[in-house]
Amino acid sequence: MSIQAIYFDLFETLITEFENGRRRSKRSYDYNTLLGIPNEAFKAEWAARSVKRMNGHFASYREVILDILSGRELTVDEDAIQFLYEARLQEKVLPFEHVEHEIVTLLADLRRKGIRIGLISNCTEEEVSHWRDSRLADYFDDCIFSYEVKCSKPDTRIYALACERLQVRPEDCAFVGDGGSNELEGAARAGLRVFHAYWYNTYIQSEFMKLRSPRELMQHL
Structure with missing residues (x-):
C-alpha cells in the first residue's frame, strides 16, 4: 500500500503532558x-462539558467557566477566571517545550520521503495556543483543531475533512x-490505515498495530 499522507494525533502522540508518570505542570x-x-x-463539571x-x-475557556457558574447559580469573579485561564496557558506550553528528538526525526524522514503530514487534534483554543511557535509546526502541511472545525474525533467527518484538505483519498x-x-476506531471507520502510538500512553488497548517507538512507523511504510 502506498501512503500519500499521514495524520497524527497531538497530545500523548507527538507531545506528552507527563514525565515519569506525573503531570509536568504539577x-x-x-x-x-x-x-x-x-x-x-x-x-465533574469540567468533564461533563468535554x-x-x-x-x-464554547467559544473560550471563559465561556466554559461561566456555564459552570451559571448552572450552580454562583457569582462570577472575572479576576479568578482570568487567573485560571492564564495558569492553563502556562500549563499547556510545557509539552511543547519538551518535544522528543525522535519525534522530530520521524517528521523529517516523512518529509524526505515526500509524504504529506497532517494533524487532527481534539482540543480547545488554550491547549494549542503554543502550537505555531513549537518545533513541530513547520513539518505539517495542514492542521485540524476540533474546536475550530466544530467536529471532533471519533466522528468520521473530521477524518474526511482532513483528507479533503490535503486532497488525498482515505x-x-x-x-x-x-x-x-x-x-483509532474512528480513523478505521473513515477508511484510513491505523497505527497505535504506544510510546507515551500505554494504558489504552486496541486491536491496531502498536508502535512502541516513533521510528517503528518508518518500518511499516
Whole structure:
C-alpha cells in the first residue's frame, strides 16, 4: 500500500503532558476559593462539558467557566477566571517545550520521503495556543483543531475533512494516535490505515498495530 499522507494525533502522540508518570505542570488549584465550587465537583463539571469544549460549542475557556457558574447559580469573579485561564496557558506550553528528538526525526524522514503530514487534534483554543511557535509546526502541511472545525474525533467527518484538505483519498492515508477519544476506531471507520502510538500512553488497548517507538512507523511504510 502506498501512503500519500499521514495524520497524527497531538497530545500523548507527538507531545506528552507527563514525565515519569506525573503531570509536568504539577497543577493544583483551589476551585472552592476561586470559584466557590469544591474541587471534585469542578472536575465533574469540567468533564461533563468535554464534548462541547472539543467541538467549539464554547467559544473560550471563559465561556466554559461561566456555564459552570451559571448552572450552580454562583457569582462570577472575572479576576479568578482570568487567573485560571492564564495558569492553563502556562500549563499547556510545557509539552511543547519538551518535544522528543525522535519525534522530530520521524517528521523529517516523512518529509524526505515526500509524504504529506497532517494533524487532527481534539482540543480547545488554550491547549494549542503554543502550537505555531513549537518545533513541530513547520513539518505539517495542514492542521485540524476540533474546536475550530466544530467536529471532533471519533466522528468520521473530521477524518474526511482532513483528507479533503490535503486532497488525498482515505485509503491512501494513515492515522497515528494513542487511542484517546476512540480516535483509532474512528480513523478505521473513515477508511484510513491505523497505527497505535504506544510510546507515551500505554494504558489504552486496541486491536491496531502498536508502535512502541516513533521510528517503528518508518518500518511499516
